[in-house]
Amino acid sequence: MGATALADPTYTIIDLGTSPTNGVDSSGNGTITGSNGLTYTFNPVQNYLPAQWSNTTQGVPIVYPAPTNWVEATSPIYPYSNLAYSYSNLIAMNNQGLAAGINQWGIAGYQYSGEAFLTQQQANGSWGTPIPLWSGIASGSTMVWPYVGIAGISPNGQVLGYGSIIEQGVYGAAIKYLYDSKTQSLTNLTSLINSMNWSDAPTGTLQLDNQGRILTQALQSNLLLIPQGVSADPIPVPEPESWAVFATLIGGLIAHKRLRSRTRSWT
Numbered sequence: 001m002g003a004t005a006l007a008d009p010t011y012t013i014i015d016l017g018t019s020p021t022n023g024v025d026s027s028g029n030g031t032i033t034g035s036n037g038l039t040y041t042f043n044p045v046q047n048y049l050p051a052q053w054s055n056t057t058q059g060v061p062i063v064y065p066a067p068t069n070w071v072e073a074t075s076p077i078y079p080y081s082n083l084a085y086s087y088s089n090l091i092a093m094n095n096q097g098l099a100a101g102i103n104q105w106g107i108a109g110y111q112y113s114g115e116a117f118l119t120q121q122q123a124n125g126s127w128g129t130p131i132p133l134w135s136g137i138a139s140g141s142t143m144v145w146p147y148v149g150i151a152g153i154s155p156n157g158q159v160l161g162y163g164s165i166i167e168q169g170v171y172g173a174a175i176k177y178l179y180d181s182k183t184q185s186l187t188n189l190t191s192l193i194n195s196m197n198w199s200d201a202p203t204g205t206l207q208l209d210n211q212g213r214i215l216t217q218a219l220q221s222n223l224l225l226i227p228q229g230v231s232a233d234p235i236p237v238p239e240p241e242s243w244a245v246f247a248t249l250i251g252g253l254i255a256h257k258r259l260r261s262r263t264r265s266w267t
Contacts, residue, residue, distance in 0.1 A: 011192060011225040012232035013215075014040065020215075020222050025235065032215060032224060038234040040224060043210045047151040049093040060088040061130045063103040063115045083108040088117070088130075090151040097121035098181065100150045100159045103130070112137055114148035114171060116161050118181060133179045134186065136163035149172050152208040157181035160208040176206060189216065191226070 017035025021040070026032050032042040043226075053060070066084035086105035093099035102113045114137060117130040136148025147164035159179040176189040204217035214225040226232040 011227040012228075013192070014224040014226065014232070016215075016222040016224055018221060020224075025237070026029050028221065030209070031235065031237075032223075034224075039237050040213075040226075040232075040234055041209075041211075042207075042213055042215060042224070045092075045094070045208050045210055046156050047092045047152070048095050049090055049099060052089050053099075055089070057089060058085040059126070060090055060101060061117075061119055062086045062088050062105070063117050063130050063132050064105045064113075066105060067107060067111070083110070090119075092153045093121070094153045094155050094157065096155065096157070097115070098153060098157055099127070100153045101130075102134075102148055102150065114163075116148055116150060116159070116163060116177075118159060118179070131181075134158065134161070134163035134175075134177045136174075151206040154208055156212075157212055158208065158212055160206065160214060162206065178208075178214070189214065192225070194223075209213075 012035070016032065021033050021153055022034060023031040023039070025039075029041055030043040031039050033039040062263065064086055066086040068081045068084045077209070084107055088101050088103040090099045090101040097120060099119050099121060101117055101119065103117055104113070106112045106116075111146075113135065115135050116133040118133060119130045120128040122128055131136065134148070148162065150159065150161040152160050158179065159181070160177070162174050162176050164174050178184070178187040178189055180187075187220055205215055207215040208214075211230050212227040216223050216225065
């Protein structure tokens with residue numbers, strides 16, 4: 001079982017069009033500009049996971065043990081217990097030592113499962129008991145892409161990622177999730193906008209910012225989800241044209257003054 005699903009939070013949803021562009025304002029804050037020319041603050045979360053914990057399974061906790069008791073694994077005809085596995089990788093960590101990862105487990109060649117989880121780094125450098133978040137198909141499957149992943153974790157403990165629903169033992173389309181470690185709530189982001197067609201592929205745009213804003217991809221557009229309590233107003237952007245004209249005029253006057261000075265010295 002993953003995290004408990006509670007009521008979805010309220011978001012202001014802004015359609016950014018098909019080709020939003022990233023930038024930085026005069027204060028150094030990240031921005032995102034939609035096809036309509038309006039610009040919004042968007043500071044993507046940073047990953048503080050130490051290099052020693054990247055691309056390793058050693059010392060990383062697992063959520064589920066290897067399924068050696070699976071029916072086929074215990075069969076005298078098909079003794080697949082030696083193919084049972086379970087291992088975890090950490091994907092991202094915030095500046096509070098809270099890390100998110102993926103536990104992959106199953107029977108090689110027959111069953112591939114994955115679980116997104118959270119774990120807190122302890123004072124001695126080890127990891128605490130993992131908290132399961134959502135499920136999906138692990139990367140060992142024959143799918144074009146894995147159906148479980150982590151997109152980022154914010155300073156206040158929000159985790160953004162994707163998994164897949166399971167109906168009657170069959171994995172369905174990818175679902176985008178947001179888990180809040182403070183409220184211990186799991187939000188199905190895909191269900192927030194019933195009138196929009198979401199992209200099933202989790203490989204599209206999916207980013208979280210420091211204040212809980214989410215940049216995600218629908219089937220024919222990109223959306224900016226702004227949580228309640230965070231300003232949804234576009235930010236003013238200075239007109240670069242006026243500064244460019246001013247700089248050109250000043251440069252021309254300086255060049256003209258130098259030319260006149262040289263002409264006088266020659267005469």
